[in-house]
Amino acid sequence: MKMSKLFVQTLREFPNDAEAISHKLLVRAGFIKKLTNGIYTYMPLAQRVLTKISNIVREELNATGAQELLMPFVQPAEVWQKSGRWQVYGRELLRCKDRHDNDMCLAPTHEEVITSVVSEVVNSYKQLPINLYQIQTKFRDEIRPRFGLLRGREFIMKDAYSFHTSQEDLEREYEVMAKAYSTIFKRCGLETKAVQSDSGAIGGAVSHEYMVLTDTMVGENDVFYCENCDYSANSNHAISILPLEATNGADYGYSEEKIVDTPNVKTIEELAEFLKINPNCILKAVAYIADSNPVIVMIRGDKEVEETKLLNALNALEIRPMENSEVREYLNSEAGFISYRNVDKSKVRVIFDKTAQNMKNFVLGANIKDKHIVGANLESNIEFFDVSLVKEGEFCPVCHKPLKVTRGIEVGNIFQLGTKYSKPMNACYTDENGQLKPYIMGCYGIGVSRTMAAAVEKYHDDFGIIWPIQIAPYHVDIVPVNIEDPEQSKVAYELYEKLCALGIETVIDDRYDRAGVKFKDSELIGFPIRITVGKTISEGLVEFKTRKDGQMIKLTPNEAIEKCQQILLN
RNA sequence: CGGGAUGUAGCGCAGCUUGGUAGCGCACCUCGCUUGGGACGAGGGGGUCGCAGGUUCAAAUCCUGUCAUCCCGACCA
Numbered sequence: 001m002k003m004s005k006l007f008v009q010t011l012r013e014f015p016n017d018a019e020a021i022s023h024k025l026l027v028r029a030g031f032i033k034k035l036t037n038g039i040y041t042y043m044p045l046a047q048r049v050l051t052k053i054s055n056i057v058r059e060e061l062n063a064t065g066a067q068e069l070l071m072p073f074v075q076p077a078e079v080w081q082k083s084g085r086w087q088v089y090g091r092e093l094l095r096c097k098d099r100h101d102n103d104m105c106l107a108p109t110h111e112e113v114i115t116s117v118v119s120e121v122v123n124s125y126k127q128l129p130i131n132l133y134q135i136q137t138k139f140r141d142e143i144r145p146r147f148g149l150l151r152g153r154e155f156i157m158k159d160a161y162s163f164h165t166s167q168e169d170l171e172r173e174y175e176v177m178a179k180a181y182s183t184i185f186k187r188c189g190l191e192t193k194a195v196q197s198d199s200g201a202i203g204g205a206v207s208h209e210y211m212v213l214t215d216t217m218v219g220e221n222d223v224f225y226c227e228n229c230d231y232s233a234n235s236n237h238a239i240s241i242l243p244l245e246a247t248n249g250a251d252y253g254y255s256e257e258k259i260v261d262t263p264n265v266k267t268i269e270e271l272a273e274f275l276k277i278n279p280n281c282i283l284k285a286v287a288y289i290a291d292s293n294p295v296i297v298m299i300r301g302d303k304e305v306e307e308t309k310l311l312n313a314l315n316a317l318e319i320r321p322m323e324n325s326e327v328r329e330y331l332n333s334e335a336g337f338i339s340y341r342n343v344d345k346s347k348v349r350v351i352f353d354k355t356a357q358n359m360k361n362f363v364l365g366a367n368i369k370d371k372h373i374v375g376a377n378l379e380s381n382i383e384f385f386d387v388s389l390v391k392e393g394e395f396c397p398v399c400h401k402p403l404k405v406t407r408g409i410e411v412g413n414i415f416q417l418g419t420k421y422s423k424p425m426n427a428c429y430t431d432e433n434g435q436l437k438p439y440i441m442g443c444y445g446i447g448v449s450r451t452m453a454a455a456v457e458k459y460h461d462d463f464g465i466i467w468p469i470q471i472a473p474y475h476v477d478i479v480p481v482n483i484e485d486p487e488q489s490k491v492a493y494e495l496y497e498k499l500c501a502l503g504i505e506t507v508i509d510d511r512y513d514r515a516g517v518k519f520k521d522s523e524l525i526g527f528p529i530r531i532t533v534g535k536t537i538s539e540g541l542v543e544f545k546t547r548k549d550g551q552m553i554k555l556t557p558n559e560a561i562e563k564c565q566q567i568l569l570n
Numbered sequence: 571c572g573g574g575a576u577g578u579a580g581c582g583c584a585g586c587u588u589g590g591u592a593g594c595g596c597a598c599c600u601c602g603c604u605u606g607g608g609a610c611g612a613g614g615g616g617g618u619c620g621c622a623g624g625u626u627c628a629a630a631u632c633c634u635g636u637c638a639u640c641c642c643g644a645c646c647a
Contacts, residue, residue, distance in 0.1 A: 011580095011596090014582090015582090017576095017639065034639095037640095109647090142646075143571085144642095144643090144644090150647095158647090209647095318644095321644095451647085485605085516605095521608085
């Protein structure tokens with residue numbers, strides 16, 4: 001490709017509406033252009049990267065026996081009503097009507113359609129198992145799109161769905177996919193960690209997320225992991241063994257239950273300070289509205305509520321903190337002094353976190369303004385749930401060593417769905433005994449456009465992007481310092497022809513610009529290899545430079561070609 | 571949806587306080603010169619100042635409303 005013909009416009013400055021480095025660089029280097037919030041055009045350079053990632057995905061999935069198909073992006077409400085998600089999915093599902101006034105939607109995912117398609121084709125256990133996938137645009141009307149491609153509204157996703165006759169066979173396929181995923185990301189030049197996760201709106205029991213670990217804010221997930229064993233989990237799913245700490249209020253002299261004055265002491269910090277007590281001896285109450293029902297969570301004072309865990313414990317869809325007016329209305333109390341005692345349990349659901357379990361003689365809100373109870377103890381027969389957020393340093397649930405935390409960008413995930421979709425949609429096959437059985441399903445996603453952004457997030461420097469060669473838009477950038485110099489031009493074009501003939505993807509920067517412009521663009525765009533044809537041509541040499549380590553060596557044109565081949569083979 | 575900020579040429583910005591000819595840099599076009607790290611000179615094209623009302627002889631500028639975008643919190647590939 002001649003640079004003069006390549007449809008790309010690099011910018012001299014970073015766009016001012018971008019925050020994430022991948023967003024800034026992809027825009028500045030001319031890979032993407034924003035149409036509107038969370039919706040981008042993939043320019044030719046980006047399209048080449050996406051194609052490469054997609055092809056790696058295809059090769060690895062095809063190797064497992066999965067088959068590619070392509071499903072509709074615009075879907076009728078019917079299939080969503082059948083699965084029950086038309087009501088459940090919320091405003092993230094972009095709905096519209098066709099000219100006949102039928103309800104339609106833009107596909108955020110394809111469980112409904114694939115289940116419907118498979119149920120028409122697969123009638124017998126003899127046709128199972130099967131794994132089908134597609135690579136396609138998805139639309140999710142995210143509350144807050146941000147970070148460019150990392151959280152767009154429209155994005156490219158590979159989604160695969162498998163169908164089985166038994167849980168065992170699903171688990172077998174799940175392992176196959178897990179392996180394929182590791183290979184796929186590795187081939188894209190990305191190290192990933194498979195972490196346990198909550199299954200969210202997609203549903204199902206077991207799931208793992210593939211995270212690219214990063215120390216920046218754009219990793220939107222907190223990942224807890226153990227350095228000793230291989231336990232790792234998203235914060236919305238992580239569990240821990242708490243370090244042994246004093247949780248006995250008697251240590252602070254509160255061995256007898258009584259009400260004490262705590263004027264204007266509202267927060268846990270203030271209360272701990274006021275009573276000269278460790279926060280972990282306070283049983284705090286956090287009030288929520290879950291699907292318009294009041295809930296209070298009793299949790300140890302030094303711990304936070306993990307709302308996804310709470311959502312699951314309550315089997316609720318939506319959750320938000322209670323407002324002060326609602327505290328008065330439902331709990332007949334003031335924020336800061338709430339307690340599970342003296343609330344109407346028929347109206348207010350009370351959840352005890354497991355951190356409350358071993359507390360003795362603790363401090364508790366008195367449900368009266370400016371008063372707390374000290375030396376309190378829990379009644380027996382209380383059911384405990386795990387709804388607390390893990391903290392770094394708490395102990396691994398597997399091997400009891402301290403857990404670490406890091407940020408992660410989720411580039412893929414795998415779910416064991418079970419019969420979550422097949423049952424409501426009545427999608428069944430006939431088994432060996434002539435019985436109708438719902439399919440046991442799994443589903444497996446990879447964010448293709450997000451993977452591209454994650455690679456940039458991971459591999460860049462002050463000059464621009466450093467593409468892993470496996471997914472780089474082109475392998476080599478030939479820079480004739482002065483295209484008007486007949487000797488340089490001749491050598492550069494010969495080199496270009498030869499590399500192209502060898503199937504090496506090459507750009508020749510044939511622009512009449514000065515060398516500095518070409519060098520800057522080369523580094524910004526992130527070509528893995530740059531071959532400069534300049535003054536050393538008098539000695540019959542060109543300069544061979546790799547983007548990754550910045551190493552420059554002088555070689556003859558033929559040696560340069562060999563070197564390219566060598567690098568591409570590795 | 572709540573809190574903060576910003577909308578002026580393709581991109582980055584100034585002008586607004588104190589109303590009076592719409593500007594700068596980059597990019598683009600022409601000519602010249604230049605060719606090893608985003609050159610230089612001369613000339614040129616391009617903007618209903620987000621949108622709608624209002625105040626005024628006069629609005630990018632003041633007032634009201636509205637829309638959009640970005641950042642911080644609840645969603646997910």
